[in-house]
Amino acid sequence: MRRETSTGHRSPVTGHTSIVIGLWLVPLLCAVATHSVGAQDEGLKPAVPYVPTPQVTVDEMLRIANVGPQDFVLDLGSGDGRIVITAARKFGARGLGVDLDSSLVAEADGNARESGVESRVRFLEQDLFDTDLGQATVIATYLLPFAMLKLRPRLLQLKPGTRIVSHDFDLGDWRPDRMTYVRKNVFLWVVPAQVAGRWQARLRIPPIERHLELELTQRYQELSAHARLNGVPAQVWEATLAGDRLSFVVVDTTDRENEASLYFEGKVSGGVIEGELIRGVGATRSVTGWRAVRGQL
Amino acid sequence: MRRLRVLAGAAAASWLFSFGAGAAGTDSDIPTPYLPSTTVAVDEMLRFADVGPADLVVDLGSGDGRVVIAAARGYGARGLGIELDPKLVEEGKANAQQAGVADRVTFRHGDVLVADYRDATVVTLYLLPNLVDKLKPRLLELRPGTRIVAHDYGFSDWKPDRRIVISKTYLLYVVPARVAGKWRLHFSRPEGERVYEFDLAQQYQEIHGGARVAGGYLPAFEARLSGDRIAFVLVDNGVSYRFEGRVQGSALLMEGTVRSGVGRNLDTGAWRATRVVPGSSEG
Numbered sequence: 001m002r003r004e005t006s007t008g009h010r011s012p013v014t015g016h017t018s019i020v021i022g023l024w025l026v027p028l029l030c031a032v033a034t035h036s037v038g039a040q041d042e043g044l045k046p047a048v049p050y051v052p053t054p055q056v057t058v059d060e061m062l063r064i065a066n067v068g069p070q071d072f073v074l075d076l077g078s079g080d081g082r083i084v085i086t087a088a089r090k091f092g093a094r095g096l097g098v099d100l101d102s103s104l105v106a107e108a109d110g111n112a113r114e115s116g117v118e119s120r121v122r123f124l125e126q127d128l129f130d131t132d133l134g135q136a137t138v139i140a141t142y143l144l145p146f147a148m149l150k151l152r153p154r155l156l157q158l159k160p161g162t163r164i165v166s167h168d169f170d171l172g173d174w175r176p177d178r179m180t181y182v183r184k185n186v187f188l189w190v191v192p193a194q195v196a197g198r199w200q201a202r203l204r205i206p207p208i209e210r211h212l213e214l215e216l217t218q219r220y221q222e223l224s225a226h227a228r229l230n231g232v233p234a235q236v237w238e239a240t241l242a243g244d245r246l247s248f249v250v251v252d253t254t255d256r257e258n259e260a261s262l263y264f265e266g267k268v269s270g271g272v273i274e275g276e277l278i279r280g281v282g283a284t285r286s287v288t289g290w291r292a293v294r295g296q297l
Numbered sequence: 298m299r300r301l302r303v304l305a306g307a308a309a310a311s312w313l314f315s316f317g318a319g320a321a322g323t324d325s326d327i328p329t330p331y332l333p334s335t336t337v338a339v340d341e342m343l344r345f346a347d348v349g350p351a352d353l354v355v356d357l358g359s360g361d362g363r364v365v366i367a368a369a370r371g372y373g374a375r376g377l378g379i380e381l382d383p384k385l386v387e388e389g390k391a392n393a394q395q396a397g398v399a400d401r402v403t404f405r406h407g408d409v410l411v412a413d414y415r416d417a418t419v420v421t422l423y424l425l426p427n428l429v430d431k432l433k434p435r436l437l438e439l440r441p442g443t444r445i446v447a448h449d450y451g452f453s454d455w456k457p458d459r460r461i462v463i464s465k466t467y468l469l470y471v472v473p474a475r476v477a478g479k480w481r482l483h484f485s486r487p488e489g490e491r492v493y494e495f496d497l498a499q500q501y502q503e504i505h506g507g508a509r510v511a512g513g514y515l516p517a518f519e520a521r522l523s524g525d526r527i528a529f530v531l532v533d534n535g536v537s538y539r540f541e542g543r544v545q546g547s548a549l550l551m552e553g554t555v556r557s558g559v560g561r562n563l564d565t566g567a568w569r570a571t572r573v574v575p576g577s578s579e580g
Contacts, residue, residue, distance in 0.1 A: 059558070059559040063560075089561075090561050181519065183532055238462065251337055251464050280340065281371065282348075
């Protein structure tokens with residue numbers, strides 16, 4: 001799988017260590033890198049290899065992240081700048097690339113000028129761990145597993161809905177929201193909102209108002225949920241969280257003669273979840289709004 | 298394995314359990330008990346199948362007719378219920394009359410294993426696993442794109458296209474077109490038309506394959522089949538081509554659009570493939 005990269009693409013970049021050698025080194029460097037975690041604490045920089053991402057993979061990463069003109073793409077370890085430049089040239093986005101290697105930063109600047117996108121992209125010689133991630137709507141990475149895991153807590157603090165794309169290496173037990181395989185594995189994560197805790201809502205469903213108590217526990221975007229409807233325990237089904245969008249289903253058995261599913265969809269914003277509530281299906285379907293707040297009513 | 302599933306599933310309802318345990322020796326002769334679906338279960342099946350006015354919903358083992366009556370009343374669909382118990386057939390007819398949908402639903406007395414329901418666009422079933430598996434060969438003969446919704450029990454080796462759990466487990470299967478075999482794939486590119494020898498292997502809706510080109514093989518990535526809709530990606534010479542199209546009724550031709558590039562640099566062309574040699578598909 002790795003070997004095809006070396007034959008499949010002529011990098012537009014020249015003057016780098018041969019890609020073939022770079023690729024053979026990856027497994028070796030992974031091992032070295034793992035061992036150097038300890039050394040890193042003593043102030044030594046781990047060796048991060050420069051392996052350019054094939055253009056097909058760059059395209060696939062930006063495609064599954066659904067990059068558009070409103071986006072700001074941050075590439076951590078930007079190399080010759082191809083991801084940020086492609087984001088600007090093909091998707092109309094703006095972007096910033098950071099890299100530790102000053103000669104690569106200069107080369108990326110040159111490539112941006114050549115592509116005519118220098119007004120929309122910037123490259124900085126900077127450690128990715130010193131970079132402000134908060135400015136990005138999309139973060140692209142191609143880092144070895146130890147670096148991905150080191151970055152993970154900071155990624156989880158980002159604004160809900162921020163997309164992270166990577167290839168080959170994932171984020172450990174934070175499962176990707178989407179994954180495609182076109183020559184290489186490409187992963188997409190969407191930073192989930194922090195929704196864990198207790199929520200309360202009054203639901204305006206005729207003929208009687210229902211009181212919903214919702215308790216959410218969260219592991220990344222995966223939720224487990226418990227609810228009480230008018231004080232009666234009710235199971236919560238199909239609970240999903242994508243960025244700041246929450247949805248779940250509760251079966252409303254308040255009226256035994258008229259049981260129906262309640263389909264909740266809402267946007268999480270700080271201490272409030274607000275959205276649409278559908279009761280029932282087909283001709284008996286009714287739609288209302290709902291609003292939940294944290295803690296007690 | 299199947300034995301276990303019968304018992305494990307049946308354990309959910311205690312009286313069903315006694316059925317399953319009693320028939321432990323003769324797996325295939327377990328009578329199908331009549332256990333009506335709840336209102337919520339009927340709702341979920343029809344919602345999950347995305348039933349609409351253009352649909353003919355066929356319920357295999359229709360009982361008192363609640364599924365097809367709900368499909369007609371709630372979604373404007375037409376319905377056909379097939380039921381082995383003649384008393385329940387009469388009950389279904391009366392219930393349809395009462396619900397004011399007698400002109401849109403019919404009930405037929407018969408065995409679901411031999412009944413003719415080839416015009417179905419949606420099939421709903423709530424049957425024990427041994428019967429579900431026996432129905433499979435005939436369900437696979439239905440028009441590609443026909444949706445099958447089962448609850449609690451699905452097919453033993455055909456993976457559902459989608460699965461949801463709302464009190465019960467609902468499984469959605471889309472009847473796949475038969476695409477296995479060797480195809481000749483023509484597609485237009487800015488620099489002219491290209492022809493590939495394109496092979497597809499298939500197990501139900503799961504497909505894999507690739508194109509044979511001079512000096513190599515291009516695997517089809519992200520290959521998907523849903524009913525008569527097919528999609529796959531070929532990477533040739535550092536460029537990815539995203540194919541999307543439809544398999545025509547005869548299954549001898551498929552055609553659609555092919556996109557290369559991304560974002561603003563998107564080129565769209567047309568592709569068509571003709572089947573040279575049919576393949577055998579398990580499914």
